[in-house]
Structures are given as C-alpha cells and as structure tokens.
Amino acid sequence: MARTPQRPSEARSRLLNTALRIFYAEGIHSVGIDRIVEEAQVTRATLYRHFLSKEELVVAYLTEADNAMRAHAAQAAEGKHSPADTLLALAQAIAQGIRSPEFRGCAFLNAAAEYPEPDHPVHQAVLAHRQWFADTVTELFAQIEEERAEPAARHFVMLRDGAMAAGCLSDADLVCETFLRGVEGLLKAYV
Incomplete structure (x- = not known):
C-alpha cells in the first residue's frame, strides 16, 4: 500500500x-x-x-529558494512561443525580483560567500542550484543555436550574477535596465 x-x-x-x-x-x-x-x-x-543542525536548516532554506526560482522559470516559459521569448521573460522576472523593496542580492551567491568551502553541504546546495540554472539557460540557447549555446548561457549567467550583485548596491532600475539591454543584445547575437 x-x-x-x-x-x-x-x-x-x-x-x-x-x-x-x-x-x-x-x-x-x-x-x-x-x-x-x-x-x-x-x-x-x-x-x-x-x-538536525543549523546547517540542515540552511540547506532546507536554499532548497526552498531553489524551488521558488524553478517555479519562476517555469512561469516565464508559460505561453512563450520561442526560446528567445522565454529567455527574455526569465530576464524580466529576474529584473522584477531585483526591483523588489526586500531585495538583498542573490540568496545563493550570498550563501556561497558565507560557506566558501567547496565540500560543505551548503556550498554544494548552491552549486546544485547554479548548475540547474546554467543547464536551463543552455537548453534554451541550444534551441536557438546548438553550437554556441554553452558560451551564450555562460554570458547570460554572468549578466544575471552581475545584476544580482549590483542590484543591492546601486540604483535597481538602472541595474535592471542595463541587465535587460545586455540580455537583448546577447539574444540579437544568437537569433
């Protein structure tokens, strides 16, 4: 049963x-x-x-944050007719998060800074999330152009990381405008 x-x-x-x-x-x-x-x-x-420990609570916290990001990515893909539209919608969802008043940077980059040891379970949770995100973006770029998908995805992830870091240090609207223009430029190079 x-x-x-x-x-x-x-x-x-x-x-x-x-x-x-x-x-x-x-x-x-x-x-x-x-x-x-x-x-x-x-x-x-x-x-x-x-x-069982604070460490286990932290991993559960990151798992919840990962689940939320996956839900945002799925929502960004809903109703989109092309991989480029999905990537733009994903970038817009990221920008919306950066513009929120409670934004304090990327939960995963913040956790990685606090737990830099590569074998630590918290750091491993960060790496797992980042791998999922990179794989998701790579798959979308592969639908546009297989041969250049991996470098394009790395570029997208770096744009995102920069926006997440700058978004809590600078004018969020300016950061988001720059990020979205960068993503649009990247997509023009591949579409």
Whole structure:
C-alpha cells in the first residue's frame, strides 16, 4: 500500500519561513538558532526534531529558494512561443525580483560567500542550484543555436550574477535596465 505524502508540520513550516525571511535579510552566520526558535515560536527541541543542525536548516532554506526560482522559470516559459521569448521573460522576472523593496542580492551567491568551502553541504546546495540554472539557460540557447549555446548561457549567467550583485548596491532600475539591454543584445547575437 502506497503512503500518502505528509504535509509538513506547522512548526516545520514556521521554522522554514522564519529562516527564509531572516537568513535572506540578515545573512546566515549572523543569525543564531535562538533567534530562529524565538521568532518561529517553537522550542529548540522542535527545531532539532525537524532539522538536525543549523546547517540542515540552511540547506532546507536554499532548497526552498531553489524551488521558488524553478517555479519562476517555469512561469516565464508559460505561453512563450520561442526560446528567445522565454529567455527574455526569465530576464524580466529576474529584473522584477531585483526591483523588489526586500531585495538583498542573490540568496545563493550570498550563501556561497558565507560557506566558501567547496565540500560543505551548503556550498554544494548552491552549486546544485547554479548548475540547474546554467543547464536551463543552455537548453534554451541550444534551441536557438546548438553550437554556441554553452558560451551564450555562460554570458547570460554572468549578466544575471552581475545584476544580482549590483542590484543591492546601486540604483535597481538602472541595474535592471542595463541587465535587460545586455540580455537583448546577447539574444540579437544568437537569433
């Protein structure tokens, strides 16, 4: 008999939502377990029942951020008739995120800066997300022109990384305008 997947407990959801909000806004290392427990209104025992360590909570936070990015990418692809339209819609979704008032840079680049050791599980979660993103963009460019897809995708990812870094340091509208023009120029070179 097949098991029905269980819904995450309310306490786990509160812990994860609290971590999502605070880790992104303030950084991972600067936020202690006591703060997460207090703001999620759970006990330490409840936290450790759901996450064996802060590291495991951080990986769950990045997994949630990854799932959100995948959903944004899927939404960007909905109703688009060409890979170029999908890439433009993806770039526009990224720009929209950068323009949001709560934008604090890329959650994954921020986490990589805090966990630079390549073998660390948090760093590995960052690399997995980045690989998915690069593969997604490469597949779209391959539908335009197979032979130049990989360099084009690397260029797109670098434009995105630059926009994500500059978006929280400079005028977000100017950063987004520059990013979108760069993506449009890149697409003109390939379409």
